[in-house]
Amino acid sequence: MAMHTPLKQTYNYAFLDEGSKKEIRRATLKAVAIPGYQVPFASREMPIGRGWGTGGLQLTLSLIGDGDTLKVIDQGNDDSVNAVSIKKLVQACTNVAVTTDAEQATLIQSRHRIPEVPIRADQILVFQVPIPEPLRFVEPKEKKSKHLHAEMDYSGIWLRLYEDIVKWGKISIGADYPALAHKRYIFAPSPIPRYDLPKLHQAEGLFLFGAGREKKIYAIPPYTDVEPLAFDDYPFEVEHFEGCSCRLCGSTDSFLDELYDEAAGQTFYQCSDTGYCRKCRERGAQHGK
Amino acid sequence: MGNEDRPLLAVRHLMKRFGKGCATCRNPQNLPSGSSHCPHCGSVLACNDISFDLYEGEILGIVGESGSGKSSLVQSLYFDSPVTSGSATIATYNKGPRNIFLESAQQKRYIRNHLMGMVYQNPWIGLKMNFSSGGNIAEKLIAAGDFNVRAIRSRAADLLDHVEIPITRMDEAPAHFSGGMQQRVQISKALANKPPILLLDEVTTGLDLSVQARVLDLIRRIQRENRTAMLVVSHDLGVIRMLCDRTLVMKQGRCIEAGLTDQILEDPQHTYTQLLVHSLL
Amino acid sequence: MGYVAVTGGQQAIETANLLNQWYRLKDADHALEVTAIEKQMRHLVDRVISESGLYAPNDAALALKQAEGDPAEAAFLLRAYRSTLERNVESLTVDPGQMRVIRRISSAFKDIPGSQILGPTADYTHRLLNFTLRNEEAQAALKSVLQQLPKQDNPHTDHRQPFRKVADLLRAQGLLSPPNARNGLVDITRDKLTFPVPRSAKLQLLSRGDTGAMTALACSSMREHTAQHPTVAELRVGYVELTVAYPLASNETLSLGEVMVTEVETINSFTKKDNGDVQFQLGYGLTFGQNETKAIAMAILEQRLETDGTSPTHDEEFVLLHVDSIEANGFVSHLKLPHYITFQSKLDVLRQAQKLAAEKTDHQEV
Ligand SMILES: Nc1ncnc2c1ncn2[C@@H]1O[C@H](COP(=O)(O)OP(=O)(O)OP(=O)(O)O)[C@@H](O)[C@H]1O
Ligand SMILES: [Mg+2]
Ligand SMILES: [Zn+2]
Ligand SMILES: [Zn+2]
Numbered sequence: 001m002a003m004h005t006p007l008k009q010t011y012n013y014a015f016l017d018e019g020s021k022k023e024i025r026r027a028t029l030k031a032v033a034i035p036g037y038q039v040p041f042a043s044r045e046m047p048i049g050r051g052w053g054t055g056g057l058q059l060t061l062s063l064i065g066d067g068d069t070l071k072v073i074d075q076g077n078d079d080s081v082n083a084v085s086i087k088k089l090v091q092a093c094t095n096v097a098v099t100t101d102a103e104q105a106t107l108i109q110s111r112h113r114i115p116e117v118p119i120r121a122d123q124i125l126v127f128q129v130p131i132p133e134p135l136r137f138v139e140p141k142e143k144k145s146k147h148l149h150a151e152m153d154y155s156g157i158w159l160r161l162y163e164d165i166v167k168w169g170k171i172s173i174g175a176d177y178p179a180l181a182h183k184r185y186i187f188a189p190s191p192i193p194r195y196d197l198p199k200l201h202q203a204e205g206l207f208l209f210g211a212g213r214e215k216k217i218y219a220i221p222p223y224t225d226v227e228p229l230a231f232d233d234y235p236f237e238v239e240h241f242e243g244c245s246c247r248l249c250g251s252t253d254s255f256l257d258e259l260y261d262e263a264a265g266q267t268f269y270q271c272s273d274t275g276y277c278r279k280c281r282e283r284g285a286q287h288g289k
Numbered sequence: 290m291g292n293e294d295r296p297l298l299a300v301r302h303l304m305k306r307f308g309k310g311c312a313t314c315r316n317p318q319n320l321p322s323g324s325s326h327c328p329h330c331g332s333v334l335a336c337n338d339i340s341f342d343l344y345e346g347e348i349l350g351i352v353g354e355s356g357s358g359k360s361s362l363v364q365s366l367y368f369d370s371p372v373t374s375g376s377a378t379i380a381t382y383n384k385g386p387r388n389i390f391l392e393s394a395q396q397k398r399y400i401r402n403h404l405m406g407m408v409y410q411n412p413w414i415g416l417k418m419n420f421s422s423g424g425n426i427a428e429k430l431i432a433a434g435d436f437n438v439r440a441i442r443s444r445a446a447d448l449l450d451h452v453e454i455p456i457t458r459m460d461e462a463p464a465h466f467s468g469g470m471q472q473r474v475q476i477s478k479a480l481a482n483k484p485p486i487l488l489l490d491e492v493t494t495g496l497d498l499s500v501q502a503r504v505l506d507l508i509r510r511i512q513r514e515n516r517t518a519m520l521v522v523s524h525d526l527g528v529i530r531m532l533c534d535r536t537l538v539m540k541q542g543r544c545i546e547a548g549l550t551d552q553i554l555e556d557p558q559h560t561y562t563q564l565l566v567h568s569l570l
Numbered sequence: 571m572g573y574v575a576v577t578g579g580q581q582a583i584e585t586a587n588l589l590n591q592w593y594r595l596k597d598a599d600h601a602l603e604v605t606a607i608e609k610q611m612r613h614l615v616d617r618v619i620s621e622s623g624l625y626a627p628n629d630a631a632l633a634l635k636q637a638e639g640d641p642a643e644a645a646f647l648l649r650a651y652r653s654t655l656e657r658n659v660e661s662l663t664v665d666p667g668q669m670r671v672i673r674r675i676s677s678a679f680k681d682i683p684g685s686q687i688l689g690p691t692a693d694y695t696h697r698l699l700n701f702t703l704r705n706e707e708a709q710a711a712l713k714s715v716l717q718q719l720p721k722q723d724n725p726h727t728d729h730r731q732p733f734r735k736v737a738d739l740l741r742a743q744g745l746l747s748p749p750n751a752r753n754g755l756v757d758i759t760r761d762k763l764t765f766p767v768p769r770s771a772k773l774q775l776l777s778r779g780d781t782g783a784m785t786a787l788a789c790s791s792m793r794e795h796t797a798q799h800p801t802v803a804e805l806r807v808g809y810v811e812l813t814v815a816y817p818l819a820s821n822e823t824l825s826l827g828e829v830m831v832t833e834v835e836t837i838n839s840f841t842k843k844d845n846g847d848v849q850f851q852l853g854y855g856l857t858f859g860q861n862e863t864k865a866i867a868m869a870i871l872e873q874r875l876e877t878d879g880t881s882p883t884h885d886e887e888f889v890l891l892h893v894d895s896i897e898a899n900g901f902v903s904h905l906k907l908p909h910y911i912t913f914q915s916k917l918d919v920l921r922q923a924q925k926l927a928a929e930k931t932d933h934q935e936v
Contacts, residue, residue: 011654020653027762040762045649050900052907075910077579082907084579112911130904142765142887151395155432162427163420165438166460169926174915193915213897215763232437239918257910258917272911 014061015093020044024062024217028208031219036181037149038132043215053086053111054212056128060090060109063124069097071105076113076255076272083111100275112175114196116254116276119205121222127190129211132218134178134188154186158229165234177236179228186229187218194228195238195255201226246271249280295380296342297518298366298486303339303375305358305365308332310373325358325542335361337542339375345485346516348508350533350550352526352565357539359522360410363488366520367407368397379404381485402432406479410491410522412471415478418464422449422474425463429481448477452507469500476504480511487511487519493528505531526565530554538562594638607631616830616859617641621895622648623759623778625829625858642780642899649896653759661812662823666833666856668732671808672725673860676736678803678837684733689807690860736804737835737852747849765887772875772890777857780895781864787893788867791874791883800836800853800870807832807860832857834865838873851877 014021020042027041046054064070072087074080078100086109087098099105102115111128119125135145138156148156157178164171175191179200189197190209200207200220207220220226228236245252247268254276256269271277306314313319314327317337325334335358343349351359365372368390376388382404384392389400401407409415416425426445435441446456452473463471472492479487489508493501505528511517521532529536529550536553538546538561546559557563595601608615608631618630622645630648637643673689676682688694716724740746756767758774767775776784792799809828816822834855840848853873855865874883875890882888892898 015654017654017656040764042758042760042762044759045646045653045896047647047650049646049903050897051902051904052900054900075908079579080908081579081583084583088583111907112909130901140887146764147394151398153398153432155428158431158436159417159420159424159428162431162438162441163424166421166424168923169930170919170922172919172923174917174919175912191909191912193911195915213901233439237922239915240922255911258914272914 011093013094014064015047015089016044016058016061021062024058027217028059028062028219031208031217032206032221034185035220035224036185036187036218038187038216038218040215041217043212046212047089048086050213051130052082053109053128055210055214055217056109056111056126056212057086057089057210058212059126059208059210059217060107061093063126064090064094064096064107066095068106069099069104071099071102071108071275072110073108073113073115073273073275074111075257076115077274079274101279102273102275112191112193113255113272114192114199116271116273118199119203119207121204124206124208127192127207127209129188129190129209129214129216131176132188132209132211132214132216134186149185152184157186161229161231165231170237171230171234177228179226181220181226182224183227187220189226193239193255194236197226197228197236198238200224241269244269246277246280249277249284251277251280297345297380298343298377299380300342300366300377301340301375303336303362303365303377304334304373305336305361305370306332306334306373307361323541334542336365336372339539339544341537341544341547343486343518343520345518346512347535348512348519348521348533350529350536351520351522351539352524352529352536353539354565355524358542359524359539360490361542362539363407363490363520363522367405367488368401379486398432402429403482404484405486405488406482406484407488408472408475408479408490408492410494412463412468412475415475416463416471419462421460422454422463422466423459425474426478426481429478433482444481445477448480449474451480452477453503469496469504472496472504473507476507483515485518487517488522489519490522491524492521493523493525501528508532526554538565602635604628604631604635607634613860614639614641616861617781617864618644618648620858620861620864621645621778621780622652623774623858624648624652642895646896646899657760659814661814661826664810664812664831666806666810666831667735667738669806669808669810669831669833670828671733671806673807674733674804675806676802676804678736678801682733682736682804683739691862733806735806735835740803740837740850745850747851767886767890769876772886773854773856773872775890776855776868776871776893779864779868779893780898781861781867783893783895783898784867784871785863787883787889788870791870791881794881798839800838800873802866802869803835803837803852805832805834805862805866807862830859832859832861832865834862834869836866836869836873838870839877 012018024041027039031037031039043055044058046057048054048057060070070087070090071078072083072090074083077083090096091098102108102117105123107124107126108115108119109126109128114125133142133145135148135157138160139145139148148154161171164173175193176188177194177197178186179189179197181187189200202223202225203220204222206222209218211217230236239255241256244256246254246256247270249271251271254271254273257272258267258269260267271280308327308331310332311327311330313329314332314334317334320327320334325337327334339362341349351362353359364370366377372390375390377390378386379389379400380386382389382400384396389397392400407415417428423442423445426448427441430441430444446459449456449459454470454473454477463474466474476492492508493504496504508519508521509532512519521529523529533550535548536550537544538553538559540561546553546557546562553562554566557566605628608627611631611634614634615627615630618634618641619625619627621641622630626648629651630644633644633647634641636647671687673691674687676686737746755770758771763771807830809830811828812826813823814826816824836853837850838853840850851873853869855868855872857865857868871883871889875886878884
């Protein structure tokens, strides 16, 4: 739409004023210094909905510069409407190049997935976070959960996991599985699947988490221990895709979306990371030649 | 026996005030005699200068009328709310003979989880009523660093068995239990980490006589088997007579008499104690 | 083009935007004029400037036009715009006691110094649709209104003479307890919030709160069993002057103009102070524009948050985290976004649990 041209003239580079960006970066630095600790920040009102990625967007905008190449995904998909919308906004108020290739990107903003190709030391992955407080489902009050973190009083959340096992025979948390950062703070990895959680452990890249509505920033810096909460005899388990492969590229080693083909009346699978899937197909085509 | 003359828990000049306090009641001498209530600001001095020693393997009784400050005393020791002033030291505390009221919140949690067990007068405070009974015990074990579900469950089963709760009900929530069963779940929770000190607040109140007798038996067995030191709060002198070697009598927040239980029952000194003993007879 | 969930995203968004424009204009003879919205949709504009926290009636009217009349969406547009604006100066503290009042009522006292002024209000109109508005000629109608208005009520007459506030009278008689000590002035648009928040943050959050949410919460607090029926000591609507310190001379000020506000002071329960004094507690509400119900709700909620209690409206996290229109709308509406991954993950857990349950039953049957 025509409104994108005036955006560059009427708004500051990367939308936010420089003072705001600086403040967000300061909060980010603190977050990097204390892995998993939720740093409160003065979350700005953004031109996309609260709960639609404003935290991640503020991180991205506070960090982005002309040399950057941006990738935005939602559910692993570059072409998901919300990813497209965020990407358009960042482009409209900066001039950065965008890509769908995770390996080309310097900055990746994501909702609900970590790309299949490991994040490198020169890359930053920014997550959009709905509920940053992993203790929220055992302690509704911020005032109290802050104390629990400060004193590392985590028996409440462990008890919840124990009760889950008693009731269901296993821990029933799907995505957003709580983990311990560097043996100190339990943190919410945002609603990524359990499949992605091990990618945070002792990784090369920097992972930043932004919660706009809840006004918190936290980080998993490179080479941080990330241990999913699990009992000795009930180990952490990722989603099961035994015997399934991507219908498009044949991958058996990526997180798969389950789809239902109404015409054929059967379930099939497809890579959730669309950039990865495309590359696999391209590579396959080359090998085929 | 270990160090006979060194108390396991030593409490000195413990003060617990509810309310802000004012110029008048900050000096307890100014309170009207026989009252713990400040007429100026409405504060209550629930514990007024309480001192005592508790030795290993000993059961110390605390009696007194309703509102005399018994629950406030044990809850203060369990760090449920901060004391106004005073000290308490635990001989076996690994940080040494320090005033535990001044320790950090983390250390207080350590003491709660490793050195003390508590049974509340009101089981709704002591238990997470909508979690399973086993889970209530598990929480204590987890807090002490146990992360093996099978081990946790087998220890919880033992503990429940010990207090005669059928193991088949382990995964049920205590909200569905009778009052006596809830008290027994609380006891097994308090015992989970084999603490050297147990604080028991009216454990038998409201139980029928047969259950009461079994709970008293259980307490004596725990004392025998583990040499656990206990503070037993009751307004029932019968319970005190049965369990306690020494007894402390409280009235309006003050300790008005202390000594060997037999002596107090036979030859009470304070008029209030005399009244108490006579009403029992 | 059909909407295929996540492919063709780029195209789908462009199309959605175009369709939006089409629906906005398809049956229009001429486009709505922004000034007409600003001047004739006064309460809607007031609501939007109040909930966005930006006193910009004309921009609010523009936002309303763009949002096709959705006040939540319009407030959102203004907030997002405001967050990019530079903060050049801070105004001096406004004294609502100096307000140029257009309306002023008290439900506590029949007779208040300076007297009550009913002013513009629909409170005592009958809610009957006025069909003559269908064919109204603005200038003629206005002229006829002015002819009918009593001379002393002619809005062109300046009421600048300030009225002493009812609360000040009570205060002078020692009947009112002073507000809880102010612990630091924060700016909720610039400073991070950590609970418990200082009183200044509470007031700012409430002042920008969603009219509907605040009315509902205030209503709930009046109905519960511990409730005390608040009394409106004073509700006043009018213009207050905004001034800034004159940068070149320390004791001079510059006037920036006036903004319209609604101010409410309610008397709630009374409290006993430490020194034994018994005094009324004041509830305070202030909003941009004429937003009377919201200002009353704010005064009630503000007072509830300053007192202890067990009901939801005593709980500052509960109230303050849920009354913001932009945040609540955003979070609820984000459910429209795809959640395929989280759902897939949950599906996996469910299947595993089903398997375990089945195994358990098999065992029991054996
Ligand atoms: N949370 C509280 N806030 C204010 N006052 C309290 C509180 N808890 C206890 N008190 C007051 O402290 C005094 C002592 O109460 P406490 O519960 O310790 O008595 P008790 O000896 O255990 O009585 P009972 O035999 O009835 O259990 C009472 O006057 C009580 O009103
Ligand atoms: Mg008691
Ligand atoms: Zn694929
Ligand atoms: Zn006093």
